Amino acid sequence: MPGTATFPDVEPVVEDIGGGGPTPPPGGGDGGDDGKRRRPGTPSPNRYYTGITLGIVSILMFFMALASAFLVRRGTSGDWVPAHLPAVLWLNTLALIASSFTLERARRSLSRLDLSGFGKLWTVTTGLGALFLIGQLVAWRQLVTQGVFMASNPASSFFYIFTAAHGLHLLGGIGALLYVLFGKFDNAGLRLPTAAEVVSYYWHFMDGLWVFLLALLYLGK
Amino acid sequence: MTSCDNGANHPDTPRTGFLYPHVFSINHKTIGLNYLWLALFSVFLGMAMSLLMRIHLVWPGVHLPFLSSLGNSPDRFAALTTLHGSLMVFLVLTAAPQAGFGNYFLPLQIGAREIAFPTLNLLAFWATVASLLGLTMTFFLSPHPAITLWIVSVAIFCAASLLNALNFSVTTIDLRAQGMTLPRLPLTVWSWFLNAILGTLIFSILLAACVCLLSDRLLSTHFFPQLYFLTSPPDGAVVNAVPVLWQRLFWFFAQAEVYVAMLPCFGFVTHLVSTFSRTPVWKERLVVLALCGVGLFGFCVWGQHMFSSGMNPLSPLVFSLLASSLGLPAMILLVSWLGTLWNARVQLNTAMLFALGFISLFLSGGLSGIFLARHDLAAAAVSDDFVTGHFHLVMGVAATFAILGALFFWFPKLFGRRLNEPLGKLHFWITFAGVYCVFMPMHWLGLIAHSRVSPGTPLASVAVAGSAIRTFITVAILLTVFAQGLFLINFLWSLFRAEETDECNPWRATTLEWSVSSPPPADDFGPSDPVVYRGAYEFSVPDVAEDFMPQHIAPEQGTKVRESGE
16 A cells, blocks of 8 residues: 555655756856765656656647647548537546546645555545546447447547547556555655656646547537 | 776676677667667668669569569569668668667766666667568568558557657756756757657657558548548548648658758767867857757648648748748758868868768758759659659768768777778768769759650650669669678678777767777766766867867866876
């Protein structure tokens, strides 16, 4: 379960993010050494934040390519048959938005060193994420029973590809949530608050991305 | 001044067996070298294919034992062209300068011991291997499954490139050594970094396009219905409008991909020109801005490939202007190279010759690019051969020259031995003359092909001239390809037989990779992290015993050297 014996050394994460960039040594005319050098061979923990930010940009480009294809394809063809979005999607959206709130509550518990509260809320977040995915499957099933398949028409193709691509990315997010819940952390490598914050960036992004995709599908039908 | 840590005071990581140190190692140097081996294999395979294509084109009746069946039907010939292009663009021009040299030298040059996410790096390498296998396999399949496999392979390559780009960006942003501020970064690192940012943005686009294309082929969707227009156009689809969708997505990637291949080469050439002119890079910060400009403009010019696709009438003008604006950063780079060379004591070794060869080819290829950037001229006056000649000169061959220059430059660091200089120079001159003989006439061929449709031109004379030029090109290709044998001999002989050198800095260069032994120890910098005290191009510094100041030499050490020099 969450937390290990090494955890009480936790510090506020914010200190890890700020600054960035190496300090110029004396003599180069660029300033002085502030004595904050890392131990030899220890890479900066900032890499996780930078990595997830660039990863998010990259994933955003992937979905923007699909979204622009959606708009262009809708505007230039006569074979577009608007699909009715299953009502369960709204419930799924609520679950996902709620999961973002519980995730933030969990991180607040973590910053107060309340490990059991963190564990509970983090588990609820993971559960809500899983609920969202199950809900998406239910939506697919409802469409299939109505006879709307992937290849039925361009609108349904886009619906399935958007939900599938987002679902796969969210599945990765659930994997990351579980890793934070069950993984082993120590102060030398990746620390629990760092991991939790990095995963929270991704999770909120997935949340926002879904709201955008739903709006696109709803307004663009 | 040339002090280096030979790694004697700290043990290497234990290396046993073959699989761990070579195949599953997460060390950035091993992975970088593996990428270079992959690129070397691909470049020779791709070159052999180009030779086969030219032979089939000029002497269709000739029988080559074992090889004739590979390209003597329209299907096979098209497969040969596709595979040649895919291997060269993806596995050579994208993989070698960025993933190969970048993986090996980016951490070394910024003073990092490892890349930001080593396991992802290994994953990216094996995805690239899988992509190479897939691309090569397509050649042995019938067209339909072959195209599907090709798309899957390209998608895998995109994913690998994304992981690479992510790793490079994060490493440059967060893992720099103490004192390695942005203005002190070597220009090679700038180019790898900017390239990684560009890669993060464009490979996602191609991945999305590949996903849609695969869905069309395997799940019978209609994201890009124009692909079936030849046989059965779907009802209600607006012909000529829908293909634009695929073209947009594809060219959005493909035009920027040209700069993905070129950006690291700009970095190599600037680095080599400065090092072998013993002069600081002229207007170094302006060069960084120009590299940013290449990335930015390169991202915005995809529409220049779609002048005839029925886009908004104003768009060609905008794209044409943007494409022509690329001349500005290119001109800044060129002026900087010439400014660095001006009045310099140039050392004309093979690495420098290849760098100068790059400048020449880039200029020649760039000039014909100006014609192609004009939306009115491109459609009216030129045909395919002109475009083929243009992009081979400026992208294919120029980039290959930069890669070869970088290889000659870094070979002593990679293997602790030097490539043979006389053989290298002979290889350079034959290749340099050869590629001009191959690709310059292609421009003429493009112009002649157009004149065929002009009124009043005797068709027979045009056909005869075209045929003579084609034969000339093929003979020139034969000679150029066989000249690469010289390189292969030089490479293999130097790798196994050349005298081992214990010099850590044979070129008297300034950047951090030359401060460690050759090849570098497993943990790169020994027990203490390197510290950087100055910019990357401090050559011909006054009052210093030697004519350069390495980045890692502390000012007080520099003073001592200065005193001893006096």
